[in-house]
Amino acid sequence: MGSVDGKVALITGGGNGIGAELARRLHAKGAKLILTDLDEHALADVAARLGGDRVLTVTADVRDLASMQAAADAGVERFGGIDVVVANAGIAVFGSVRNVDPAAFKTLLDVNALGVFHTVRAALPSVIDRRGYILVVSSFAAYAPVAGAASYNLAKAGVEHFANALRLEVAQSGVDVGSAHMSWIDTAMVREGKAELSAFRDMVDGLPGPLSTTTSVQACGAAFVKGIEARKRQIFCPGWVGVFRWLRPLLTTRLVQNLVLDGLAERVALMDAESAALGRSMSARVQQLEER
Structure with missing residues (x-):
């Protein structure tokens, strides 16, 4: 793709975190933006900071195909088409399979997995027409299982393979598809998890070496822009995450399982207890967004 100057990018989850940072960086490079989020106030703040007439914000729920279709159609009407799609919206849910709130588990899949499909489906005709690029935001969790976060693992592994299948389907149309895989990024999702659940905080902080490091949103945004411009198949942030793409088969072996089991049952039990005490x-x- 090269320069994004003049290109039109649709970004879900554009009201905060990675989505907002990516919007800022693409806007600075001359891109036109269609930003969606469930949080209309956050979207308004991002639009106000960016300014100008190259930003369209649409309060939309990625769980609803009609809502995403309306957002994509509004973007096409405003800017003439869509060149880049970043399916970024996502949430986290904590708790073991035995004790997690089933409704929360479903909500995560609806947002993190079905939301990707709805986003891509809504924008795909225009992206094909403009021989564009689609970036599906997956995670390091697609490679490494995390006890107490099975719903997140399920969604992120699923959307990675969704991207792989989509790439095959649209290759002859001149469309490129990538997946993004990040470790801990300094987003509200990670900060809130650490603040509300000591079990989650201790788990992250207790990981060896770089595995416990939290990367800035700015560094993640820079990696995303570089990947979009190069139409990359995979984007890793930090770069070491890419190593685990190749190590993935080893991470579910009995040997590795035995290495991580020490103290794991107690940490998962504590996470369940803390979630139960919070009532969510x-x-x-x-x-709060769910209850609006």
């Missing part, structure tokens, strides 16, 4: 399996911010 998702963060307060996400819960």
Whole structure:
């Protein structure tokens, strides 16, 4: 793709975190933006900071195909088409399979997995017409299982393979598809998890070496822009995450399982107990958005 100057990018989850940072960086390079989020106030703040007439914000729920279709159609009407899609919207849910709130588990799949499909489906005709690029935001969790976050693993592994299948389907149309895989990024999702659940905080902080490091949103945004411009198949942030793409078969072996089992049952039990005490399996911010 090269320069994004003049290109039109649709970004879900554009009201905060990675989505907002990516919007800022693409806008600075001359891109036109269609930003969606469930949080209309956050979207308005991002639009106000960016300014100008190259930003269209649409309050939309990625769980609803009609809502995403309306957002994509509004973007095409405003800017003439869509060149780049970044399916970024996502939430986290905590708790073991035995104890997690089933409704929260379903909500995560609806947002993190079905939301990707709805986003891509809505924009795909225009992206094909413009021989564009689609970036599906997956995670390091697609490679490494995390006890107490099975719903997140399920969604992120699923959308990675969704991207792989989509790439085959649209290759002859001149469309490129990538997946993004990040470790801990300094987003509200990670900060809230650490603040509300000591079990989650201790798990992250207790990981060896770089595995415990939290990367800035700015570094993640820079990696995304570079990947979009190069139409990359995979984007890794930090770069070491890419190593685990190749190590993935080893991470579910009995040997590795035995290495991580020490103290794991106690940490998962504590996570369940803390979630039960909070009365929810998702963060307060996400819960509030759900209740609007």
